[in-house]
Amino acid sequence: MSENLSSGTDDPLSDAEIQAYRQEINELDRTIIEAARRRSEISHLIGRTRKASGGTKLVYARETAILNQYRDALGPEGVPIANALLQLGRGRLGQ
Amino acid sequence: MSENLSSGTDDPLSDAEIQAYRQEINELDRTIIEAARRRSEISHLIGRTRKASGGTKLVYARETAILNQYRDALGPEGVPIANALLQLGRGRLGQ
Numbered sequence: 001m002s003e004n005l006s007s008g009t010d011d012p013l014s015d016a017e018i019q020a021y022r023q024e025i026n027e028l029d030r031t032i033i034e035a036a037r038r039r040s041e042i043s044h045l046i047g048r049t050r051k052a053s054g055g056t057k058l059v060y061a062r063e064t065a066i067l068n069q070y071r072d073a074l075g076p077e078g079v080p081i082a083n084a085l086l087q088l089g090r091g092r093l094g095q
Numbered sequence: 096m097s098e099n100l101s102s103g104t105d106d107p108l109s110d111a112e113i114q115a116y117r118q119e120i121n122e123l124d125r126t127i128i129e130a131a132r133r134r135s136e137i138s139h140l141i142g143r144t145r146k147a148s149g150g151t152k153l154v155y156a157r158e159t160a161i162l163n164q165y166r167d168a169l170g171p172e173g174v175p176i177a178n179a180l181l182q183l184g185r186g187r188l189g190q
Contacts, residue, residue: 005157006154007154009145032130032176038123043120049109055104059102078131078179081179085127
């Protein structure tokens with residue numbers, strides 16, 4: 001993530017504070033992206049194991065529990081995050 | 096996250112493998128949720144600092160860069176994740 005973007009303030013002290021906060025957000029974004037990628041890989045492994053043993057590809061009760069967990073922790077915005085993570089577990093990445 | 100949910104297979108070996116994978120996914124979900132909550136808190140601090148110094152509440156170039164980062168790393172599913180994280184940074188949590 002570029003550090004050259006405007007902080008949205010002309011005040012030097014506030015600017016320095018915002019840049020420091022942004023560094024922390026950049027680290028959190030890397031953590032989230034890395035966890036999402038790893039999550040997707042494991043989901044694919046689960047799907048393959050289950051299919052190879054003659055089971056179902058998805059377990060809806062488990063998906064619903066995950067959706068509720070994200071909603072409970074993050075509020076309404078947790079729902080699109082959980083849905084996208086579940087979709088990543090079915091889709092392209094990690095195949 | 097409950098560990099009593101069906102793994103979707105009747106094969107004992109596959110079942111044990113799936114339960115172990117799920118444990119790792121549960122840890123990743125805790126990591127993602129915790130990072131999303133912290134991210135939201137910092138976003139609010141940034142918004143407050145910027146407003147207090149007479150700057151704008153949002154910096155759209157920065158939001159667009161974050162959106163592109165998630166899309167580049169995760170594909171199309173990165174977009175709803177980034178949008179929800181950005182919304183969390185404007186909204187309720189951490190206020």
